Amino acid sequence: MTKQSNLEKIRHSLAHLLAMAILEKFPKAQLGIGPTIENGFYYDFDKIQTDQINLPELEKKIKELIKQNLKFKKESVSPAQAKKLFNKKPYAQPYKLELIKDIQKTKKPITIYKTGDKFIDLCAGPHIKSTGEIDPESFKLTKIAGAYWKGSEKNSQLLRIYGVAFENKKSLDEYLEKMALAERCDHRNIGERLGLFMIDEQIGKGLPLWLPRGFAIRKKLEDYIFELERENGYQHVLTPHIAKEDLYKKSGHLAHYKEDMYAPIIIDNDRYYLRPMNCPHHHSIYKHTKRSYRELPLRIAEFGTVYRYERSGVLSGLIRVRGFTQNDAHIYSTQENLESEIVNVLNLHKKVFEDFEIKDYWYRLSLPDFKNKEKFGDVKNKKIWDQGSNILKKALKNTGHKFVEAIGEASFYGPKIDIQTKDLYGKEDTIATIQVDYYSAQKFDLSYIGKDGKEKPPIVIHRAIFGSFDRFFAFLIEKTCGNLPLWLAPVQVKILAISENQDSYAEKILKELKTAGILAEKATSNETLSKRVREAQMQKIPYLVIIGNNEIASNTISVRSVKNDEGVMTLENFIKKIKTEIEK
RNA sequence: GCCAGAAUAGUUCAGUGGCAGAACGAUCGCUUCGUAAGCGAUAAAUGUGGGUUCGAUUCCCGCUUCUGGCUCCA
Numbered sequence: 001m002t003k004q005s006n007l008e009k010i011r012h013s014l015a016h017l018l019a020m021a022i023l024e025k026f027p028k029a030q031l032g033i034g035p036t037i038e039n040g041f042y043y044d045f046d047k048i049q050t051d052q053i054n055l056p057e058l059e060k061k062i063k064e065l066i067k068q069n070l071k072f073k074k075e076s077v078s079p080a081q082a083k084k085l086f087n088k089k090p091y092a093q094p095y096k097l098e099l100i101k102d103i104q105k106t107k108k109p110i111t112i113y114k115t116g117d118k119f120i121d122l123c124a125g126p127h128i129k130s131t132g133e134i135d136p137e138s139f140k141l142t143k144i145a146g147a148y149w150k151g152s153e154k155n156s157q158l159l160r161i162y163g164v165a166f167e168n169k170k171s172l173d174e175y176l177e178k179m180a181l182a183e184r185c186d187h188r189n190i191g192e193r194l195g196l197f198m199i200d201e202q203i204g205k206g207l208p209l210w211l212p213r214g215f216a217i218r219k220k221l222e223d224y225i226f227e228l229e230r231e232n233g234y235q236h237v238l239t240p241h242i243a244k245e246d247l248y249k250k251s252g253h254l255a256h257y258k259e260d261m262y263a264p265i266i267i268d269n270d271r272y273y274l275r276p277m278n279c280p281h282h283h284s285i286y287k288h289t290k291r292s293y294r295e296l297p298l299r300i301a302e303f304g305t306v307y308r309y310e311r312s313g314v315l316s317g318l319i320r321v322r323g324f325t326q327n328d329a330h331i332y333s334t335q336e337n338l339e340s341e342i343v344n345v346l347n348l349h350k351k352v353f354e355d356f357e358i359k360d361y362w363y364r365l366s367l368p369d370f371k372n373k374e375k376f377g378d379v380k381n382k383k384i385w386d387q388g389s390n391i392l393k394k395a396l397k398n399t400g401h402k403f404v405e406a407i408g409e410a411s412f413y414g415p416k417i418d419i420q421t422k423d424l425y426g427k428e429d430t431i432a433t434i435q436v437d438y439y440s441a442q443k444f445d446l447s448y449i450g451k452d453g454k455e456k457p458p459i460v461i462h463r464a465i466f467g468s469f470d471r472f473f474a475f476l477i478e479k480t481c482g483n484l485p486l487w488l489a490p491v492q493v494k495i496l497a498i499s500e501n502q503d504s505y506a507e508k509i510l511k512e513l514k515t516a517g518i519l520a521e522k523a524t525s526n527e528t529l530s531k532r533v534r535e536a537q538m539q540k541i542p543y544l545v546i547i548g549n550n551e552i553a554s555n556t557i558s559v560r561s562v563k564n565d566e567g568v569m570t571l572e573n574f575i576k577k578i579k580t581e582i583e584k
Numbered sequence: 585g586c587c588a589g590a591a592u593a594g595u596u597c598a599g600u601g602g603c604a605g606a607a608c609g610a611u612c613g614c615u616u617c618g619u620a621a622g623c624g625a626u627a628a629a630u631g632u633g634g635g636u637u638c639g640a641u642u643c644c645c646g647c648u649u650c651u652g653g654c655u656c657c658a
Contacts, residue, residue, distance in 0.1 A: 042653095145654065147654045152655080157587060157654075160588095201648070313586070313654080320658085321658095470658085499617060530622090548618055
């Protein structure tokens with residue numbers, strides 16, 4: 001372990017105390033690992049009775065341990081000593097023994113930590129000096145979950161107990177408060193409150209239905225990106241959502257991706273699959289005619305709806321679904337143009353994120369892990385992968401983007417640049433992706449005629465700026481907590497007449513706003529003005545237009561935005577104001 | 585898929601082994617109001633299939649769906 005902050009030491013020490021508390025209650029418990037994580041810590045256990053775990057009770061126990069001011073003592077031990085320590089009959093610690101073996105392989109020294117005189121854990125540390133340094137009110141055990149030993153599904157599943165911990169009670173309370181507030185901006189809650197989308201059990205899990213207001217927003221996203229792509233030389237296409245089995249044999253999806261695909265529809269002896277990706281359809285379009293180097297780079301784009309049979313436990317709102325629409329495109333490029341094309345794509349991403357005022361994102365270079373035979377097993381030509389990885393790396397460097405490398409995160413057909421962000425609760429997610437693919441040309445027999453008159457394989461760039469409309473939409477809703485910028489708002493203006501007496505004037509204003517291309521609605525005057533203002537505010541409608549006798553007399557309107565009272569103005573000026581804001 | 589928790593009206597929640605309750609929303613009526621909740625009435629629910637029981641929304645089991653993790657992933 002490298003240098004750690006004091007808070008990390010506290011968190012790690014709390015993990016040890018959690019294990020200690022568990023062992024007191026369940027002497028037969030077997031310990032896995034207990035590291036620190038963002039905001040806290042966890043510890044994995046085996047051989048304990050889940051139904052007997054009571055988190056508040058455990059918390060109490062840990063607080064008692066803290067108050068005993070137990071010392072943390074580090075000791076270096078030989079492998080033999082370590083094995084003996086964790087092989088005490090009758091309750092040996094097999095997981096610790098496995099870890100000792102792993103450490104031996106690395107030839108690193110083995111260290112243990114003693115807490116008080118009862119508890120010993122295999123641990124590199126560092127820790128605080130004694131439990132007295134922990135504020136007993138500064139932590140909270142939060143949840144119980146299952147987790148596979150060493151992160152592999154093939155291993156046994158352990159029981160993981162999570163906790164959050166901070167320097168003091170105040171910071172803990174602030175964190176808990178922040179989480180509670182985050183829930184209010186959760187796209188699932190806002191989606192329900194504002195009537196944006198729904199999911200129906202009868203239709204199927206992970207298959208969202210877009211309601212009128214949600215669709216209004218989505219349509220604007222589509223229009224925005226459609227225009228931008230067209231300006232940047234993309235050609236849009238539309239292709240079917242299903243295809244015959246042979247296509248997916250050829251693409252490698254049935255070999256690598258079958259688990260994530262819906263089972264085939266069998267009809268007239270043919271097997272049709274719902275498509276999990278759009279690439280093969282676009283390759284078919286590429287192949288439709290003979291291509292010349294003059295046509296390249298050829299940029300084929302589609303709002304492509306795909307279906308993936310995601311495992312049931314992973315589905316979540318619009319973030320992880322089984323049917324979604326990608327803002328997809330495939331760029332067929334020559335080797336010479338490849339880097340500049342990737343730079344183009346990177347720049348396009350940058351523009352989009354600027355337009356949406358998205359700042360908290362970072363680039364991840366996702367590379368293959370050749371040890372993972374299942375995913376990258378038929379990769380015979382490592383050189384080609386390296387070539388792809390290097391060109392992505394170079395493009396990132398030359399455009400001055402900082403990035404992190406992630407081994408094993410590549411797609412089965414190539415390395416990629418993923419654009420990562422964090423959700424409300426601090427969880428990492430991909431919102432956009434750029435992939436380099438040297439394989440499809442060969443698999444699909446794609447080619448172009450080069451300057452020299454010879455056939456050559458194109459290199460395919462897969463890219464999705466919005467990732468999927470669904471996820472990007474969710475991300476936007478959460479980022480703005482439902483207060484979308486004016487140009488995206490499904491209802492931009494709500495007109496409130498103070499009483500029915502002003503109804504016809506309100507109607508006239510409504511018509512004129514609509515004619516001006518502004519999304520406006522009129523509220524019925526059956527409720528008090530205050531109530532209608534409140535309702536509109538809760539619906540996150542950017543502008544309210546209020547009309548009473550004063551406005552009629554002066555032929556003006558009274559405007560109120562989410563943030564403040566904009567005062568009285570003429571309709572023309574209001575329309576001008578709105579249009580300027582939308583333009584921006 | 586696995587681990588843990590949950591499912592009561594359109595929504596958010598309460599409650600009970602013996603007639604299921606509120607708030608908001610909806611509908612209807614009254615009210616016509618100057619910037620975040622006017623008044624009244626009406627309609628509306630125990631996810632689903634089994635079991636235990638005289639009787640189950642409540643207890644038990646299966647399924648479905650949701651939430652949080654793990655693996656996976658746009």
